[in-house]
Amino acid sequence: MKRRDFLKNSLRAGAGVLAGAVVAPDDAEARPNLEPKEGAVGMLYDSTLCVGCKACVAMCKEVNGMPPVTISEIDAWDEARDLSGDTLNVIKIYKDGAGKTKDAEVNGFAFEKRSCMHCVDPGCVSVCPVTALTQHPITGIVSYNADACIGCRNCMVGCPYNVPQFQYDKTFGQINKCQMCNQKGVERIDNGMMTGCAEACPTGATLFGTRDALLAEAKRRMELKPGETYNYPRGDVSKPDSYHEKTVPAYKQHIWGEKEAGGTNVMHISSISFDKLGMPPLEERSAASVAEGVQHSLYNYLALPAVALAGLSFVVKRNADKAKDQKGERS
Amino acid sequence: MSTHQQTGGRIFTLPFMLLGIVAVIGLYYIVERFVLGMGAVANINGGFPWGIWVVYDVVIGTALACGGYALAFTVYVFNKGKYHPLVRPALLASLLGYALGGFGAIFDMGRWWQFYNILIPGNWNFNSVMLEVGLCVALYIIVLIIEFSPAFLEKIGAKGLLKVLDKVLFFFIALGVLLPTMHQSSLGSLLIAMGYKVDPLWQTMQFQPLLAVVSALIMGYSIVIFEASLSNVRFGGKSETPLLSVLGKVAMGLMIVFVAARIIILVSQGKIGLIFAGDFSSIMFVLEMALFILPALILMSPTSRQNGGLLLIAAVSMLFAGALYRFNAFLFTFDPGPGYAYFPSVSEIMVTLGIIAIEIMAYLVVVKTMPVLHRSEQA
Numbered sequence: 001m002k003r004r005d006f007l008k009n010s011l012r013a014g015a016g017v018l019a020g021a022v023v024a025p026d027d028a029e030a031r032p033n034l035e036p037k038e039g040a041v042g043m044l045y046d047s048t049l050c051v052g053c054k055a056c057v058a059m060c061k062e063v064n065g066m067p068p069v070t071i072s073e074i075d076a077w078d079e080a081r082d083l084s085g086d087t088l089n090v091i092k093i094y095k096d097g098a099g100k101t102k103d104a105e106v107n108g109f110a111f112e113k114r115s116c117m118h119c120v121d122p123g124c125v126s127v128c129p130v131t132a133l134t135q136h137p138i139t140g141i142v143s144y145n146a147d148a149c150i151g152c153r154n155c156m157v158g159c160p161y162n163v164p165q166f167q168y169d170k171t172f173g174q175i176n177k178c179q180m181c182n183q184k185g186v187e188r189i190d191n192g193m194m195t196g197c198a199e200a201c202p203t204g205a206t207l208f209g210t211r212d213a214l215l216a217e218a219k220r221r222m223e224l225k226p227g228e229t230y231n232y233p234r235g236d237v238s239k240p241d242s243y244h245e246k247t248v249p250a251y252k253q254h255i256w257g258e259k260e261a262g263g264t265n266v267m268h269i270s271s272i273s274f275d276k277l278g279m280p281p282l283e284e285r286s287a288a289s290v291a292e293g294v295q296h297s298l299y300n301y302l303a304l305p306a307v308a309l310a311g312l313s314f315v316v317k318r319n320a321d322k323a324k325d326q327k328g329e330r331s
Numbered sequence: 332m333s334t335h336q337q338t339g340g341r342i343f344t345l346p347f348m349l350l351g352i353v354a355v356i357g358l359y360y361i362v363e364r365f366v367l368g369m370g371a372v373a374n375i376n377g378g379f380p381w382g383i384w385v386v387y388d389v390v391i392g393t394a395l396a397c398g399g400y401a402l403a404f405t406v407y408v409f410n411k412g413k414y415h416p417l418v419r420p421a422l423l424a425s426l427l428g429y430a431l432g433g434f435g436a437i438f439d440m441g442r443w444w445q446f447y448n449i450l451i452p453g454n455w456n457f458n459s460v461m462l463e464v465g466l467c468v469a470l471y472i473i474v475l476i477i478e479f480s481p482a483f484l485e486k487i488g489a490k491g492l493l494k495v496l497d498k499v500l501f502f503f504i505a506l507g508v509l510l511p512t513m514h515q516s517s518l519g520s521l522l523i524a525m526g527y528k529v530d531p532l533w534q535t536m537q538f539q540p541l542l543a544v545v546s547a548l549i550m551g552y553s554i555v556i557f558e559a560s561l562s563n564v565r566f567g568g569k570s571e572t573p574l575l576s577v578l579g580k581v582a583m584g585l586m587i588v589f590v591a592a593r594i595i596i597l598v599s600q601g602k603i604g605l606i607f608a609g610d611f612s613s614i615m616f617v618l619e620m621a622l623f624i625l626p627a628l629i630l631m632s633p634t635s636r637q638n639g640g641l642l643l644i645a646a647v648s649m650l651f652a653g654a655l656y657r658f659n660a661f662l663f664t665f666d667p668g669p670g671y672a673y674f675p676s677v678s679e680i681m682v683t684l685g686i687i688a689i690e691i692m693a694y695l696v697v698v699k700t701m702p703v704l705h706r707s708e709q710a
Contacts, residue, residue, distance in 0.1 A: 157667075
């Protein structure tokens with residue numbers, strides 16, 4: 001075998017490996033976003049209805065058996081400022097200038113809820129190596145299984161909303177996130193109840209229901225004219241506990257979660273633009289869908305690696321044998 | 332008869348003892364992390380769950396350990412047998428780098444006592460890039476042990492085993508080329524799912540695996556040049572500059588590919604203007620590009636490729652360039668949104684320095700006690 005042939009073969013094999021790693025993701029059409037589940041349940045948070053009482057935060061801690069977070073010396077109430085290993089739901093404040101008028105972007109203030117958005121195409125579920133995060137096939141609820149979790153925290157970086165939180169303060173910590181009050185031992189949704197936060201909300205700012213019903217309700221509110229009165233439901237949108245009449249605010253024509261990164265089952269509406277409320281700059285395409293497309297085009301059935309390994313083994317063996325022959329000739 | 336030889340010499344030298352002190356401090360904080368939890372030692376938080384333990388110890392550490400990968404590519408695939416003298420020391424550095432990267436992954440793992448869950452097929456999520464990284468790195472550490480084992484077997488004189496190993500080694504060498512190609516590209520793919528959190532100058536989406544694997548090869552070649560130059564200084568012997576200069580040439584080609592790809596991707600994604608924004612990200616980008624372009628320019632001239640000093644400068648610049656690329660993408664310009672900031676704590680940094688110290692100490696012990704360095708290198 002001539003040296004030139006060896007070189008040619010080597011180049012071919014090397015190019016094959018590189019091409020496998022390089023060309024494939026290029027021409028691979030990543031999968032489209034996942035679609036909403038048919039029986040998806042979720043919540044609608046209307047920032048303009050929220051009075052910041054944090055009854056939802058307290059109820060959440062009670063239902064999920066989590067301790068209050070205290071910052072000051074007073075141990076009387078929960079002072080959680082953000083989501084953490086001990087807080088699955090929190091109400092944050094937007095304030096501009098004098099902060100006088102509710103729901104005004106300038107010199108106003110507003111409330112915003114932070115909790116798991118239960119993405120239609122959840123990044124945390126996509127990136128988890130050990131399937132510790134799962135999306136329910138019917139309800140679309142994103143749940144966590146600590147028994148499977150290895151604590152790599154890829155879900156945290158893979159979540160556009162920084163929702164999964166690790167208990168850094170514990171020797172044997174775990175991830176915590178809102179599981180829509182339906183995790184083992186709580187199972188409120190399975191038992192026909194609503195989420196704790198929706199039940200506790202006195203104004204209907206957090207409304208429970210199916211994604212379809214909530215989206216329809218959100219769209220109705222988008223159609224309302226500012227200044228009219230509207231009969232706002234409270235509790236479960238399909239069977240409200242009660243209604244209350246309120247003047248319609250100047251909603252931004254934007255239902256957060258209708259389309260963002262494939263949409264979410266927990267949706268928000270507000271009279272403040274969402275970037276000001278700290279929502280992330282998301283496009284309609286979910287990053288998870290792109291990552292999965294790249295990964296599958298490279299590793300489907302391990303076909304590409306298997307072919308590369310066969311080619312490499314062949315070339316390495318030939319080259320190694322040839323090197324041995326040369327050594328033999330010399331000695 | 333082996334063509335490799337142990338260098339011998341005293342193990343407990345002054346530098347070794349100083350490294351030992353750093354290692355002990357690092358190990359102290361690792362123990363503290365296991366007893367009190369990660370928050371007691373590291374500054375990682377809800378928005379920055381991956382600090383320097385992931386980004387330096389694993390993401391950059393394994394890329395710095397790509398010497399074995401780059402050389403296996405050169406020697407066995409492209410049939411450049413004359414670089415063989417460099418293979419064993421490079422494999423040793425790779426083995427140590429990956430083993431400690433694996434150790435880093437364990438103590439950074441939030442639920443480390445359940446690490447075996449990733450080895451159970453029933454748990455596997457084939458959509459997860461992390462699954463590929465985890466399994467592939469674990470497998471590669473085993474392959475590196477097998478690739479390096481002749482040094483140990485020669486030392487204990489296990490001739491029968493060596494003969495058997497010699498027959499099947501080609502397969503493990505092939506794996507030693509394939510596996511790093513897979514997981515080093517996947518380390519880049521990890522960035523895709525992070526979406527907007529990765530700065531637009533580094534968020535190239537489907538091009539992440541390409542850029543990651545090319546940068547890993549660049550770092551692999553540069554660490555070989557760097558280590559060989561240093562070993563020559565430390566243990567004396569014939570200069571290997573002529574050999575190194577050819578490796579430098581390959582690295583130059585890769586750097587030209589890397590820089591060109593970055594620019595072309597930015598232009599095609601309509602983000603090239605961000606280079607001139609004058610903000611922190613743009614400055615880091617320009618600095619990173621300069622660190623790639625400087626060594627490429629040095630290595631372009633055949634005369635400076637023969638110059639040991641310039642080669643060393645180029646190698647160091649390449650190492651910083653590759654490390655900065657990963658630091659920038661994963662940490663420096665990473666932005667999870669309002670309310671989150673990260674800077675490593677002293678104890679966190681000491682853990683990382685301790686790991687580096689252990690790596691260097693282990694390298695010194697092994698080259699002094701096992702046939703690793705090539706005979707012709709010896710004085």
